[in-house]
Amino acid sequence: MYHFPSTDTNFSITENLSSEIKLKTLGLSISTDTKKALYTGLRFGYQRWDVKYKFKGEYLEYLAAPTVIGAPGSGGPVEYSESSKWRNDGYDWYYGISAGWNYQSWAISLEHTIYKMDNETPSFAALALSYNF
Numbered sequence: 696m697y698h699f700p701s702t703d704t705n706f707s708i709t710e711n712l713s714s715e716i717k718l719k720t721l722g723l724s725i726s727t728d729t730k731k732a733l734y735t736g737l738r739f740g741y742q743r744w745d746v747k748y749k750f751k752g753e754y755l756e757y758l759a760a761p762t763v764i765g766a767p768g769s770g771g772p773v774e775y776s777e778s779s780k781w782r783n784d785g786y787d788w789y790y791g792i793s794a795g796w797n798y799q800s801w802a803i804s805l806e807h808t809i810y811k812m813d814n815e816t817p818s819f820a821a822l823a824l825s826y827n828f
Contacts (some may be wrong), residue, residue, distance in 0.1 A: 696700070709751075710751070710758060712748065716817070717745045726793070737791070738808060744812050748782070751776065788811050789808060790808070792806065800826055804822070804825075808820075
C-alpha cells in the first residue's frame with residue numbers, strides 16, 4: 696500500500712496493489728549424497744503460473760475557491776476512487792540450487808529457486824534446521 700502525501704495541501708493519494716501467485720511445477724532435483732557432512736544440489740523444471748492482480752486507488756482533492764486562486768482547502772473536498780483487476784498466466788522454466796551441512800543428528804540447509812514469469816523473475820529462498828531421529 697502506498698500513500699503519497701503531497702507538499703501541496705490540495706490533494707492526497709492512497710494506492711494499493713496486491714497480487715496472488717499460484718504455481719504448479721514439474722521438475723527434477725539432483726543432489727550429492729545427503730548423508731555426507733556437506734552436500735549440494737540442483738533443481739530445475741517447468742511451471743505453470745497464474746497471477747491475479749488487484750488495484751485500488753483513493754484520491755482526495757481540495758478545490759480552491761474560484762475567487763482566490765491557489766487557496767488550499769477553501770473549495771471543499773472532492774473524493775474519488777478507482778479499482779481494477781487483471782490476470783496474467785503462462786508457462787516457463789524454474790531453476791535453483793541447494794546446499795546443506797550435517798553434524799551428528801542435526802542438519803542445516805539453504806536453497807534458492809528462481810521462477811521465470813513473463814517479464815518478472817520472483818525467487819524463493821529457505822533456510823532450514825532439522826533434527827534426524
